Amino acid sequence: MKDVVYVHPPRYKDADFQNPAGLPRPVVGGLPFPWVTPMGAGGPLFREVERVKAELCRRLWGCQVCGNDLDVTAWVALERPEDWAGVITSAAMHQACLRLAVTYCPVLGDATRGYAFTEVYEDEVVAVEEKASNKMAPRTRWCLRPVSETVRPGRVRAFLTLGQLDEAAE
Template sequence: MIVPCPECKKALRFDEGRFHCTTDWCSALGMEMPVWRAVKDSGLAAPTPAGLPRPEHRGLPVPWVAPRTENQVWWRALDAERLALAQNLWLCQACGQALPEKAWVLASPEGQVLQAALHETCKDMALEYCPHLSSGTTRTTPRLIARSQLITDGRPVAQAAPSEPDFLHQWELERFDETG
């Protein structure tokens, strides 16, 4: 797949999860771009609609926050614009729909939350299909919480500035302990 540079229109190079321009005369030379931004700026983005059932790519459900084109999904990347919306509007990161008062998060042993919240069905789907979550290398525990139980930068999420694509919140569980 060729993703053109938004500045010089030459093909961007993809290395280690990011795109960058290698055209000597381009003003974007060497500047890294996250996948979601490169795909969006190139006009090739084909965002998935919100809702269930999830659209599939090669038999796998495509999360709402996964950047994609018509023919490719970047499974390991996140669409930061959509993730910011999920955090700010209390939307499910897997299906993009509104969450109930209490929703599921995947929390590390230290209480750090992976990205955003999920419906129970979407949590189960993510744990089943996402190799990052199902391999055992990510030590997370599902926790059912209310948004009011989340903090970022030492203050409740509701009192923090909204997440932005370039400055996403790192959520943590308030009053976290291993026993729940």
């Protein structure tokens, strides 16, 4: 990813398993292993995210699934189809990687959750400080900036449902 140099790739719990960036993804337990997913003693921790890798993806415009650089545009999943909606994925993804994530992730692939999917430019996702509901210190949340506040104010943004995303794949 960009000019980041990884020295001594991490070993997971004394195992020889490595999780390098790139496609195809390593398969563990029959599932593709996303670049930002940590490995625990018993196997992949699919419900968790390696914060350092996720932050690298956000700051350097890299894909959370494959770990490679993103194109000029990338895809994110949102809480709802509107400006300032929270981005629910750790970082943006290539279109092909989003399809992989939706296929294998029970959360992203759950149509009842009503998530929206949209293609974005790097300047369309921003960190917003929010106060945590449990009175903890403020935390940062990644949100979708309105197109009118970007360098492309005339751009038309499309919000896709999971079904529409599936149709676009065919």
